Amino acid sequence: METVHTILETRKIIKAWKKDGLTVGLVPTMGFLHEGHESLVKKAAAENDKVVVSIFVNPIQFGPNEDLEAYPRDLDKDKLVCEKANADLIFNPSPEEMYFDNAVTSVAVKELTEGLCGSKRPVHFQGVCTVVSKLFNIVTPDRAYFGEKDAQQLAVIKRMVQDLNFDIDIVGCPIVREEDGLAKSSRNTYLSRDERKAAVILNESLNLAKEALKSGEQYASKLTGIISKKISSEPLAKIDYIEIVDSLELKPVCKISSSILVAIAIYIGNTRLIDNFTWDIK
C-alpha cells in the first residue's frame, strides 16, 4: 500500500491501473479512521480490483465556529487501518494541494440540503459536494463508498451523481456501532467518560421509535414525541433536531406511507453527534 500527497502522482498510479482494465473503488474520508471506515474499505476491496482511500480534513465543509482545527488526525494509525482492510492507495493531500488561492468554483445541491444537518450548517454540504466532485475527478472511481451514518450526505451525493452524470456507483454501507449501540464516529473521541455513557441515548431513542413503527405507528409526530421524551431523560443531552423525512427528497412527512429516514442530531456536552435509521414500508 502506498501513500501519496499529490494529485499528479495519484492520477499517474490510477491511469496505470485503468490501462490494465482494473476497477477502482474510492472511500473518501477525513481520516482518524474507525471500524465504520474500515467496513467501507473492506467492502470496496471486495467489489473492486483496487481501492483508494482519500484522507483529507476538508476545510470548506466546516463552518466558522465548527471544529476544523480540533478535528482529530492520526495518519500513522490510519495507514494501519487501511493496510489491514486491503486498501491499495492512500491519497492524503494538503489543503494547498486541493485548493488554489484563487479557487471560486462550488458544487451545490439544493432542497435536499435545506433540512436536517443542512439547516444549522449552511456551508457544510456545498463544501462536501465540491470536495467530493474534485475527488471523483482526480480518482475517477467505478464505485464510491459512503457510510449510512451520514444519511443526508449519502442522499445528497447520490443526487449530485445523478444530476451531474458522474459515471460512478454510489454504495451506502450500514452504520457500525460500539457494543452499547453508539454509532462509531471520529467525534466520539471528544466525549468525556460521563458524556460517553450518556451518548448511548441516541441509539436507545431511535430503537424506541423503531419499536413503535413495528407496532404500527403511522404518525411522524408520535415518533418525534417518543424520541424527544427519551432524550430529555438524559441531562447531558440537548436536542439539535429530530426529523422524519422521506428518504429520497428528505422532505418532512406527516403520515408514514413511504420509505422514511428517522434522523437525529444531539449535543452531548459540546459534542454534536448524529444517528439515524431508515424504515421501508412494504
Next chain:
Amino acid sequence: METVHTILETRKIIKAWKKDGLTVGLVPTMGFLHEGHESLVKKAAAENDKVVVSIFVNPIQFGPNEDLEAYPRDLDKDKLVCEKANADLIFNPSPEEMYFDNAVTSVAVKELTEGLCGSKRPVHFQGVCTVVSKLFNIVTPDRAYFGEKDAQQLAVIKRMVQDLNFDIDIVGCPIVREEDGLAKSSRNTYLSRDERKAAVILNESLNLAKEALKSGEQYASKLTGIISKKISSEPLAKIDYIEIVDSLELKPVCKISSSILVAIAIYIGNTRLIDNFTWDIK
C-alpha cells in the same frame, strides 16, 4: 458519423473508443452551427482521434426573458457541417434526457461571473457550468474546444476545470468573422438587413481601441471612451457594456499593465451581440 440522442448510447460508443486507446475531443455547442463552430470541430479533429460535437440548446442558461424558444435550430444542416469538419459523433439529447424533473444540483464559478455578461445574465454562467460539467462527465474528453468569442465563458470554464480537477485540456479558438468583420454568431440571423449593416460597428469600434493600444494608450477609460464614441455614431446600436478587465480574473483595470480583455456587448435593435479582443503586454 453517427448522431445519438441518449447518454447511454454516447457512453457506450466513447467507452469502446477509450478501450482502444483513442483520444477524444469535445465541442460543446447549442447547434445552428456556423464557420466559428466549424473551426472548433476542425481543430478538434486535427488534435484528437475522435471528435464528439454536442448539440443542445441548454434551457438552464437562459434567463426568464431571454431567447430560449426563439433560439435558432437546424439539426440537418448541423449534421452536414459536422460531417464536413470530420466529427465522429453528434450527441443531441432532449432537455428531458439531460435534466430529471427533480434535478437540484448546480455548479457555480464566483467572481469571474460577476462582471461583463454575468452582471446582466445572473443565471447564465451557472447554467453553462452545470451543463458543461454534465457533458464532461458524459463524454469524458481529453480536450474540449470553446470559441474565444465567448471570452468570459472560456475564462470561466478554464477556472472551473482547474478548481474541480477535471482532467481535460480546455482549448480556446480564435474568433471567426464575416468578410466585413462581424463575429460569426447564431444570433446574427436575428438581424434585419439594416441591422446587419449596423452590426459591423462592434468590430470597428474594437479596431479603434486596438489602434490606440498600438499607439501606446495606457488608460482603460480612454479605450472605453474611444469605443463608446464610435458606437454612439451608429443610431441602431445601444451599448450594454464596454469593459476592460484583466484576462485571468476578469477584474476591471485602470492602467494597462498586464494581459487585458477588451469586451463589449451591444444591442442592435433587439439583438444582443458580443465581441472582444485580448491584448498582451510584452
